[in-house]
Amino acid sequence: MGRRVAVVGVGMTENKSHWDCSMPALYRLAVTRALADCGLTHKDIQAVSFGQSPEYFEGINHPEKWLAEACGGYLKPVFRIHTGGTVGGSAAIGGYYLVASGMFDVVLAVSGNKLNETASAQIGLGTVYDPIIGRQFNTGAPSAVALQSLRYMSKYGYNEDYGIRAAVQNRQNAMNNPYAQLKIPGYNFEMAKSTPMLCYPLRLADMCPTSDAACAMIFVAEDRVRKITDRPAWVRGTAATAAGVYYADRDWAVPIELRKAAEIAYKQAGIKDPLKELDVVELYNAFSWQELVWYEGIGLCDWGEGGKLFDKGITAMTGSLPSNPSGGTLCANSIGAAAMFRKAEAALQVMGKAGARQVQGAKLSLGHGWGGAIQFHTIMVFGSEK
Amino acid sequence: MDSNQYRVLEGNISVPYRWTPGDIYGRFLGGLKEKKILGFRCPECKKVYAPATDICTACYYGFKPEDQVELPDAGVVKSFTVVRANLWPPKPDPEVVAKAIAPTKLEDHPLLWPPAPPYALVSVKIEGADTEFIHMVKGERNLGKLKVGSKVKAVWAEQREGYLLDLDHFEVA
Amino acid sequence: MERKAAIVGWAQSPIVERDERIHKTEMIGRTVQAALDKSGLSIGDIDTVISASCDTMDGASISNVFVVESMGGFMKEESKVEEDGAYAALYAYLRLLTGHHKTALIVAHGRVDTPPQFYSWMMTDPFLLRPLGVEMVSAFALQANSYLSRYNLDERPAAKVVVKNRANGVRNPNTQVRIPISEAEVLKSPVLASPIKLADASPRSEAACALILANGDLARKITPNPVWIEGVGYNHDLYYLGHRDLARPESLARAARMAYAQAGIRNPRKETDFAEVYEPFSFSELMICEGLGLAEAGEGRKLVEKGIANLDGAYPVNASGGALCGNPIFVAGLLRMVEAARQLTGQAGEYQIKKDIRRGLVHATSGFCLQSNIVYVLGRDEAKPKPVQARKQVKDKVKKTGKAAKKAASRKPVRKKKAGRK
Numbered sequence: 019m020g021r022r023v024a025v026v027g028v029g030m031t032e033n034k035s036h037w038d039c040s041m042p043a044l045y046r047l048a049v050t051r052a053l054a055d056c057g058l059t060h061k062d063i064q065a066v067s068f069g070q071s072p073e074y075f076e077g078i079n080h081p082e083k084w085l086a087e088a089c090g091g092y093l094k095p096v097f098r099i100h101t102g103g104t105v106g107g108s109a110a111i112g113g114y115y116l117v118a119s120g121m122f123d124v125v126l127a128v129s130g131n132k133l134n135e136t137a138s139a140q141i142g143l144g145t146v147y148d149p150i151i152g153r154q155f156n157t158g159a160p161s162a163v164a165l166q167s168l169r170y171m172s173k174y175g176y177n178e179d180y181g182i183r184a185a186v187q188n189r190q191n192a193m194n195n196p197y198a199q200l201k202i203p204g205y206n207f208e209m210a211k212s213t214p215m216l217c218y219p220l221r222l223a224d225m226c227p228t229s230d231a232a233c234a235m236i237f238v239a240e241d242r243v244r245k246i247t248d249r250p251a252w253v254r255g256t257a258a259t260a261a262g263v264y265y266a267d268r269d270w271a272v273p274i275e276l277r278k279a280a281e282i283a284y285k286q287a288g289i290k291d292p293l294k295e296l297d298v299v300e301l302y303n304a305f306s307w308q309e310l311v312w313y314e315g316i317g318l319c320d321w322g323e324g325g326k327l328f329d330k331g332i333t334a335m336t337g338s339l340p341s342n343p344s345g346g347t348l349c350a351n352s353i354g355a356a357a358m359f360r361k362a363e364a365a366l367q368v369m370g371k372a373g374a375r376q377v378q379g380a381k382l383s384l385g386h387g388w389g390g391a392i393q394f395h396t397i398m399v400f401g402s403e404k
Numbered sequence: 405m406d407s408n409q410y411r412v413l414e415g416n417i418s419v420p421y422r423w424t425p426g427d428i429y430g431r432f433l434g435g436l437k438e439k440k441i442l443g444f445r446c447p448e449c450k451k452v453y454a455p456a457t458d459i460c461t462a463c464y465y466g467f468k469p470e471d472q473v474e475l476p477d478a479g480v481v482k483s484f485t486v487v488r489a490n491l492w493p494p495k496p497d498p499e500v501v502a503k504a505i506a507p508t509k510l511e512d513h514p515l516l517w518p519p520a521p522p523y524a525l526v527s528v529k530i531e532g533a534d535t536e537f538i539h540m541v542k543g544e545r546n547l548g549k550l551k552v553g554s555k556v557k558a559v560w561a562e563q564r565e566g567y568l569l570d571l572d573h574f575e576v577a
Numbered sequence: 578m579e580r581k582a583a584i585v586g587w588a589q590s591p592i593v594e595r596d597e598r599i600h601k602t603e604m605i606g607r608t609v610q611a612a613l614d615k616s617g618l619s620i621g622d623i624d625t626v627i628s629a630s631c632d633t634m635d636g637a638s639i640s641n642v643f644v645v646e647s648m649g650g651f652m653k654e655e656s657k658v659e660e661d662g663a664y665a666a667l668y669a670y671l672r673l674l675t676g677h678h679k680t681a682l683i684v685a686h687g688r689v690d691t692p693p694q695f696y697s698w699m700m701t702d703p704f705l706l707r708p709l710g711v712e713m714v715s716a717f718a719l720q721a722n723s724y725l726s727r728y729n730l731d732e733r734p735a736a737k738v739v740v741k742n743r744a745n746g747v748r749n750p751n752t753q754v755r756i757p758i759s760e761a762e763v764l765k766s767p768v769l770a771s772p773i774k775l776a777d778a779s780p781r782s783e784a785a786c787a788l789i790l791a792n793g794d795l796a797r798k799i800t801p802n803p804v805w806i807e808g809v810g811y812n813h814d815l816y817y818l819g820h821r822d823l824a825r826p827e828s829l830a831r832a833a834r835m836a837y838a839q840a841g842i843r844n845p846r847k848e849t850d851f852a853e854v855y856e857p858f859s860f861s862e863l864m865i866c867e868g869l870g871l872a873e874a875g876e877g878r879k880l881v882e883k884g885i886a887n888l889d890g891a892y893p894v895n896a897s898g899g900a901l902c903g904n905p906i907f908v909a910g911l912l913r914m915v916e917a918a919r920q921l922t923g924q925a926g927e928y929q930i931k932k933d934i935r936r937g938l939v940h941a942t943s944g945f946c947l948q949s950n951i952v953y954v955l956g957r958d959e960a961k962p963k964p965v966q967a968r969k970q971v972k973d974k975v976k977k978t979g980k981a982a983k984k985a986a987s988r989k990p991v992r993k994k995k996a997g998r999k
Binding site: 020021066071072073074077078079080082083084086087091092093094095096097098099100101102108111112115116118119120121142143145146148149150257258259260261262263264274275278282286389390391393394 | 639641
């Protein structure tokens with residue numbers, strides 16, 4: 019199916035408030051780090067797959083028009099992909115297709131957001147809802163996910179502590195990640211449990227922070243890989259799926275569209291039992307409960323078994339399939355870059371370049387992205403072998 | 405109400421912003437406050453960018469403070485357009501505008517809205533720069549004299565806060 | 578010339594200034610259904626859906642969220658390109674080239690839910706252009722003046738472009754402005770921003786458009802007249818208007834070169850037969866024709882002055898009337914592909930180019946002053962187009978997959994109501 023494609027370089031900026039840095043400079047920082055990671059220059063880049071989330075976040079329409087040149091896109095083929103929270107994943111998948119199709123050999127995928135440019139990202143997120151039916155409540159993301167979380171809890175009989183425990187596991191992992199935003203020494207269950215309830219059942223600890231960040235990945239065609247690196251991350255499977263927006267017809271605790279994406283990606287990668295075969299997963303857990311829902315969505319266990327899987331400790335750093343060694347989206351969420359961070363972290367794991375958060379011997383990894391109005395999912399599976 | 409009647413739902417999206425110019429744009433805007441037009445010279449290709457931009461695109465070089473050069477506040481018109489029609493919808497309530505599309509410093513520029521026509525949008529090559537500066541020429545007297553090749557000089561605003569319109573407009577010399 | 582993927586079906590809603598009687602999901606749903614009907618497919622036959630729409634125009638973040646169901650993206654591999662629909666078609670084409678997908682549906686919609694000035698003003702950066710109120714008309718006017726002064730031209734050639742396109746538009750039942758205009762009327766129309774006058778500018782429009790692509794083997798099974806993508810190129814120039822040469826859009830020349838290299842074209846004027854270009858303003862068409870290599874730099878005017886670009890000319894440009902007769906943002910470029918496909922399959926009716934045509938150029942642009950451009954070379958099979966049997970069902974030829982296909986097949990077709998003018 020097309021040409022084989024590998025990720026050879028990854029560049030990330032720190033997730034924080036980059037108040038001293040303009041949007042072009044932020045993107046350039048991620049791109050220069052990706053180029054340095056694989057020893058290429060901007061001249062080697064043949065095309066750019068650009069991603070950024072809703073315009074209302076920064077108040078700039080068609081941001082690629084302004085920012086692409088800061089990503090090395092000057093007089094090069096550039097287009098912008100925009101699918102909301104999944105955009106980082108969608109842009110990475112776009113980068114993959116640009117190479118796999120045979121159109122280009124070396125492609126840069128870049129995605130980011132500077133959420134601190136707006137007074138509140140929730141104003142922009144509120145406009146995700148239909149202006150005729152839905153926006154009147156102007157719920158933003160937390161209250162919508164609160165509905166999802168409560169649905170999940172009550173459907174399968176999990177108590178409130180599961181969300182808190184998932185959050186704590188991620189926050190502890192984040193201590194190993196130099197790019198994460200929320201790094202709280204000695205973070206534990208009691209500290210998380212004592213945070214204020216913002217919208218039931220979500221406490222402050224269950225939620226992600228607001229970050230500025232950009233992330234870049236360099237995709238290269240099969241025959242160019244070995245000249246650049248001996249530790250590539252081969253793209254083994256990709257999928258981006260959508261479900262409908264009509265809430266009344268959907269069960270948010272059962273993300274069938276994610277299961278479909280996983281099935282497509284696993285088929286491409288030749289994975290039959292993801293729980294056994296995958297070595298590490300990076301999930302877009304913007305809210306703690308989603309960690310458990312996504313376990314089920316990507317087929318690590320049956321519907322409703324996510325909490326039980328968590329209980330077994332399999333997904334802890336010490337388990338057989340660590341989830342979010344980076345701390346995940348719970349510890350750094352710039353929205354635009356977050357889904358690409360998941361892909362990039364997954365790629366770094368199979369490249370063996372994840373530093374303190376490295377899962378030893380990781381050969382097969384999965385990076386996930388979530389977005390839209392709770393209905394878009396992206397998945398990329400990376401392998402250290404073709 | 406007749407349920408078959410076609411309706412239009414009217415609304416407004418109001419989002420306040422705080423755009424961070426960072427070091428290079430920030431220096432350029434700070435220069436305007438001091439009545440100076442600052443350019444940035446790429447050490448690799450020697451091209452001088454005025455107004456500022458974060459990078460020299462051809463070289464993919466990120467500008468540093470030491471690349472800054474001071475340029476005269478005069479130049480030559482390379483292209484222009486005289487905007488005659490009001491291209492904009494009627495100006496909404498100032499409070500709505502201030503909330504909807506806030507400039508860098510909201511309090512100082514409560515009425516960011518395109519200038520009333522006629523005015524000219526001009527592309528000015530500042531002396532010593534290799535790029536052109538998009539700005540305005542205002543006043544019927546200036547508009548009448550405006551040609552490609554006209555020499556223009558900056559007219560500075562009385563009150564300046566590090567904003568593009570600290571340079572109020574260019575006038576034809 | 579290897580033929581990898583082809584246009585096998587399309588539909589558009591008629592371009593109107595504003596239709597407040599229907600919701601955009603209805604507009605999109607009907608258009609998609611019409612495209613499927615035309616190609617004899619059902620939604621279950623579509624492998625991937627790529628949309629193009631704009632958050633700012635829709636006044637809604639992640640605007641594809643709302644239209645996923647109406648465009649047939651439910652439980653499919655879906656993505657959105659936030660550029661003109663012609664870029665969405667590019668992404669769909671890339672997906673077909675990999676073999677992961679065999680059929681792709683491209684859906685673009687453009688509704689004027691917010692004044693277009695806000696759309697273009699919000700494209701400006703906050704530091705250097707936004708305080709000046711730069712938007713589409715004033716930016717393109719600055720570019721037009723750069724072009725005129727570079728080549729020492731007056732405003733008449735551009736007026737001739739308007740006369741030509743409006744005359745063509747009269748013949749196009751799907752376009753918005755269908756009133757002919759004379760050169761004197763164009764030159765006398767009120768100045769918006771010199772040298773752009775009211776008649777030089779494209780109107781405010783809305784429409785939806787759907788296009789279906791299929792890979793090589795399947796395309797021939799779906800339609801007797803596939804329109805092949807022989808080459809595609811795209812490129813992106815600098816953002817700041819003062820940083821680039823406005824009079825000669827370099828990104829357009831590079832996009833064209835990339836497309837021509839794939840299609841094996843050396844002389845586009847001789848090796849292609851017509852062009853459909855996205856000209857937001859009359860002056861742009863002259864510059865685009867030059868950028869495409871149809872005329873020397875500064876000599877685009879000869880195409881209109883000598884009547885070469887007329888419908889009955891040697892090289893018709895915008896036989897459909899172009900964007901000057903209807904410019905739905907995010908749709909206009911995809912519509913150029915549809916119009917070229919209509920011409921190549923002999924389905925353009927009143928505005929069908931009479932001479933024998935085998936290959937056409939399609940151009941679309943986005944951004945201020947032709948910043949980003951995309952160029953397609955589309956071609957038909959050597960044999961003359963075969964007559965099309967209306968609503969021919971090819972379900973037996975296309976292998977169906979999954980429950981979704983069965984469900985879609987059993988679903989009642991959307992009742993078609995002609996979307997009229999306000």
